Amino acid sequence: MTINSNSMQEHDFTLLLDGLQSITPELEEAIFKSGCDDATLSLRFGRLFLTFSRTASSLREAIVSAVLAINGCGFGLRVLRVDVCNLVTQSEIARKIGRSRQLVHQYMIGVRGPGGFPPPACNITENAPLWYWCEVAYWLWSNDLISQDVLQEAQEVAVVNSVLDLEHQRQIAPELTKEIMQSLFLCK
Known part of the structure; x- marks a missing residue:
């Protein structure tokens, strides 16, 4: 889009x-x-x-x-x-950019492309690591592999979901959310 x-x-x-x-x-x-x-x-x-x-x-x-x-x-x-989930597999990255999974894997290990592909965000000890789509989109955009519009959409949806997720946690566990936010110096 x-x-x-x-x-x-x-x-x-x-x-x-x-x-x-x-x-x-x-x-x-x-x-x-x-x-x-x-x-x-x-x-x-x-x-x-x-x-x-x-x-x-x-x-x-x-x-x-x-x-x-x-x-x-x-x-x-x-x-x-x-x-929209911000966590993506190697296959989902390939599908989103219309490239093969093998090419994406080569980007990830630095065999193809400029290197510096973002590391996985979670499941790193599993055989199915997940990456943040907004980080991958930034790397792809920085290397002229996707348009700025695609990057902007990825970032906007990730931020909207982060804010909505935090508000949901405030609704279901207000004290815990407040304590953790205070512990992390995010609010007073």
């Missing part, structure tokens, strides 16, 4: 919801009236989610406006996260 801040474009994304586990006509009406007439409400595995096709000047603007609308619609409904 191309982002051009000077023009309006359609952005497709899905928001995972928290607070309810069933769809009612009243909920659908509240979501529609909150400004989400460009979304489809669904339920899967006990999780409500909204799939959007929202017109905005950027993906970030589209997501933020949707989150604010949902959080304000009532029913105790909150946005949990954008349904």
